Amino acid sequence: MSATAPVALVTGATSGFGQAIAAGLHGRGWIVYGTSRGLPPEPAAAGPRMIPMDVTADEAVAAGVARVLRETGRLDALVNNAGCGWAGALEDTSLDEARAQLDTNFFGAHRLCRAVLPAMRAQGRGRIVNIGSLAGIVGVPFQGFYCASKFALEAYTEALRMEVKPFGIHVSLVEPGDFATGITAKRRMAAASGAGSAYLPRCSTAVARMIADENGNTDITPVVRKVIGALEARAPRLRYPVALPSQRLLVALRQLLPQPWFESLVMSYYRIR
Ligand SMILES: NC(=O)c1ccc[n+]([C@@H]2O[C@H](COP(=O)([O-])OP(=O)(O)OC[C@H]3O[C@@H](n4cnc5c(N)ncnc54)[C@H](OP(=O)(O)O)[C@@H]3O)[C@@H](O)[C@H]2O)c1
Numbered sequence: 001m002s003a004t005a006p007v008a009l010v011t012g013a014t015s016g017f018g019q020a021i022a023a024g025l026h027g028r029g030w031i032v033y034g035t036s037r038g039l040p041p042e043p044a045a046a047g048p049r050m051i052p053m054d055v056t057a058d059e060a061v062a063a064g065v066a067r068v069l070r071e072t073g074r075l076d077a078l079v080n081n082a083g084c085g086w087a088g089a090l091e092d093t094s095l096d097e098a099r100a101q102l103d104t105n106f107f108g109a110h111r112l113c114r115a116v117l118p119a120m121r122a123q124g125r126g127r128i129v130n131i132g133s134l135a136g137i138v139g140v141p142f143q144g145f146y147c148a149s150k151f152a153l154e155a156y157t158e159a160l161r162m163e164v165k166p167f168g169i170h171v172s173l174v175e176p177g178d179f180a181t182g183i184t185a186k187r188r189m190a191a192a193s194g195a196g197s198a199y200l201p202r203c204s205t206a207v208a209r210m211i212a213d214e215n216g217n218t219d220i221t222p223v224v225r226k227v228i229g230a231l232e233a234r235a236p237r238l239r240y241p242v243a244l245p246s247q248r249l250l251v252a253l254r255q256l257l258p259q260p261w262f263e264s265l266v267m268s269y270y271r272i273r
Pocket residue numbers: 011012013014015016017018035036037038053054055056080081082083084104105131132133134175176177178179180181182183184186214
């Protein structure tokens with residue numbers, strides 16, 4: 001292992017974006033630690049090194065970051081990628097379900113930031129990329145708490161970026177639209193969103209549209225390129241949206257259309273009234 005190669009920690013590297021980002025960074029000469037909630041596989045001779053970490057567990061986050069620092073003596077980049085999706089009408093979503101969504105997608109990122117920032121400040125440099133979403137810019141019906149977690153990450157990243165800038169630390173958001181990853185199969189529905197829910201037909205229609213969008217967009221390399229670009233840019237931007245043209249247009253129209261028109265557009269996009 002080269003002592004001079006930069007070191008990255010990528011959370012949620014068992015599938016989807018995280019796995020591809022970890023492999024992409026490794027291919028560019030980074031020393032990469034990826035995290036896995038399950039038992040990590042035996043260390044590969046070559047490739048990202050997998051370490052155990054559940055981002056909802058304080059001790060696991062502290063132990064994982066400590067291990068990277070112990071083994072490499074540095075930590076140049078954190079990619080807060082671990083995430084999951086809950087869907088269902090807001091009225092049907094229990095407080096426990098809502099907390100589970102925010103604990104992974106939002107507080108998980110905060111746990112990691114708090115764990116890595118002391119070392120990055122001591123180094124006088126560091127990069128953090130938070131994986132947001134276009135669902136952090138536009139509220140999507142029947143994905144309300146997923147959107148809330150990603151909207152929260154937007155505000156968090158904006159604020160953190162200014163707080164840590166004097167320490168030589170750059171913070172960015174990569175905001176993907178819908179892509180085919182493990183998130184589709186692993187998405188959880190609020191328990192009360194099934195039979196008996198007043199929202200069932202519209203919720204099913206909207207979620208089906210979302211799944212079709214995800215399944216139809218199988219090339220995740222643009223997301224990987226944006227993340228690597230943000231980590232290697234001399235002056236990284238705050239936001240890097242990455243989505244199909246139809247979804248980027250939808251987001252752009254938010255600024256241009258009167259609110260009732262935009263709302264109708266989103267509802268017709270998801271084929272609900
Ligand atoms: N796919 C999309 O359309 C899309 C769009 C915008 C943003 N995103 C965001 O992209 C990020 C990556 O998701 P993905 O689409 O690549 O889905 P994915 O294939 O399901 O990958 C999610 C990763 O996060 C890990 N993870 C979930 N909960 C965790 C926890 N509590 N602690 C540690 N790791 C955990 C998963 O590990 P396990 O293997 O243990 O489950 C997995 O490695 C997420 O933040 C997601 O919100 C996705």
